[in-house]
Amino acid sequence: MSMYEVSFKLRHECPYRGLSEQFPGVSIREWYLQDCQVLEITASDASDDELLKQIDALGTVLHTTADGSDLHVIVQSCACPIEESIIRRFERHNCVHLPPTVYRNGWEHYSVIGFDEADVTALLAELDADREIDVLSKTSIEERHVPHSSLFSVDRLFDGLTERQLEALRIALDAGYYNQPRGASITELAEETTVARATFEEHLRKAENKLVTNAGQFVRLLTEAQGDVLRSGARSVKPVGDD
Secondary structure, three states: OOEEEEEEEEEOOOHHHHHHHHOOOOEEEEEEEOOEEEEEEEEOOOOOHHHHHHHHHHEEEEEEEEEOOEEEEEEEEOOOOHHHOHHHHHHHOOEEEOOOEEEEOOEEEEEEEEOOHHHHHHHHHHHHHHOEEEEEEEEEEOHHHOOHHHHOOHHHHOOOOOHHHHHHHHHHHHOOOOOOOOOOOHHHHHOOOOOOHHHHHHHHHHHHHHHHHHHHHHHHHHHHHHHHHHHHHHHHOOOOOOO
């Protein structure tokens, strides 16, 4: 049984796709996080007031930077209900979505892995029945070559983290706390909040511990897969003099 990686683009009613169509210089990358979407939006015109207004209307703006005329924005949004999303269709046809979804020039770009060609064919036929779709590529892959990103789940990585713990991580990252040398101390980080130093450090350490624990399963999967490939390669090397 062969597996397939399929990339395609399509059009249907979605505010993110509509925004990319209205503003051709805009590119949107979308990830799912629990019950919302996280959007990374880049644009070539940071001075377009109408674009900024529509981005602000998508949800909560988490981060904004402008480099010359280039704009980069991170938004937490709930504009497209996940329970009705196309991702659910992928799941019904036993196909794994490879994030992020990319919105560009009025098209939504997706990549999926199907574990049976019949599942892939059925999915594409269902999508073609109610929306415009263009299949860009369909490639047969071996099981050990399944992209690591298909094993990765943002929901599972951040499972159990509270809002305060996530905020502590964001403050630490923005301040360069994890750089070498460190860009800030715990005391300096805590000064950016309304909590005591000891409380902030507790939030940050718990967040770090949960992240490492949650990521552990992915680290084991990755290292075990790499070990299998290395062991397979070692068995295929014939020692000199064994002829």
